Amino acid sequence: MGVGPQLSIWLLLTVTVGLCFITETRAQSGDGDEEATPTVGVRLGLTEPFTPDLNNPNSAAYMALEMTVVNECTIICANALGNAFDVCLLRRFREVSAVTRESTTAADMAVQLDSSIPVSQLPTADTVANAIVEGAANSSLIDPSSVVITAVSFPTPATTGIPLSFTSVGETFTTDLMDLTTPASMARAILITTTLEPFYNESFPSSFQSMNVTGFRNGSIINDLLMQFSAGNVPNITDIANVLVNASSNITAFNISVSSITVNGTAISVSSGVSHNISLITASFFVLLSWLLSSQH
Incomplete structure (x- = not known):
């Protein structure tokens, strides 16, 4: 038939x-861009x-x-x-x-x-x-x-690292926090990153990648972090700081002094809920000027 x-x-x-x-x-399979x-x-x-x-x-x-x-x-x-x-x-x-x-x-x-x-x-x-x-x-x-x-x-995205630090006023610095491999340092680093990362994921869903604790310093406890954002899509330093400022009232696991926040070498001062940029050089100048003026009296 x-x-x-x-x-x-x-x-x-x-x-x-x-x-x-x-x-x-098959063309998609062999397009040469699979690593990306x-x-x-x-x-x-x-x-x-x-x-x-x-x-x-x-x-x-x-x-x-x-x-x-x-x-x-x-x-x-x-x-x-x-x-x-x-x-x-x-x-x-x-x-x-x-x-x-x-x-x-x-x-x-x-x-x-x-x-x-x-x-x-x-x-x-x-x-x-x-x-x-x-x-x-x-x-x-x-x-x-x-x-x-x-x-x-999964490709590793190109990122830009932004240093961030803040002070936990009233918390006691101990010598084992000087070494990031000690149990005390590792526990605090995990506590900080797991607490803060959700706030940054929510605020910058298309650019925030990760955060790592790079060290702790004496002065109550000064917490130093490195924030990773997608290259070419990095928020400005005020927005980065404001996430921490706004989150501080909801965090009880550790203390965040909002007046101590620095982002990428710039101190962020907070007054009545509004943040202002003050470079560390400028801040140091005003401290020195205040000391000179007081020494004349």
Whole structure:
């Protein structure tokens, strides 16, 4: 029996669309910019028996299964990860040998995330894998119990470091705070960063990356930190200081003297809730001038 013209056209369109789909995804896979793209490698066990032609990316069987598994991975990740998801790519099929039954197929996939979103706000590799496990619960192709993470490649964003310090008035400085490797220093550093980071994440969601304690000094306790912001998207020093000022009334784990805050070498004085920039050089000048004037009397 011959194939009717309408069926022939339908088959031709189906094959053409499939080839275009495969060509596009393979082009994305080899675009040479993967180091800059947040990527989670996952291996998916499939219910599909493995055949030798799945070793050949140009075979009809390979391309048909590629289109099916990429499409299913895309639907699952798009639903679970939303705007953070970019594309699913197939790396290769591999044979999974079994003693008591025929070999099955595993698909090595690359789940690429949106590179325009700060790395700190992207889903973790575990989140991506769990999304696929949950999404494959009703899948006839993917075995949810087989999903494993094979690789994680999140680019390290270019950052700009901004020093910040503040004094915890009334707190006692002890000599073990001079060494950041002592238990007392490590405990205080963890306390400060875990307390303050949520405030900076909320205030600068697109630019704040991290903060690290760089040291403690005597004078009650002077806390020295290094703030990391995305290069080219660094808030001004007053805004950085104001986050600390506004957070201070909500923090009880340690004391923040808002009049002691310095950002990137500039002291931020606070008066009636308003912050003003005073460079350390200018502040020192006024101290010296005050001393000279008082010495004349």
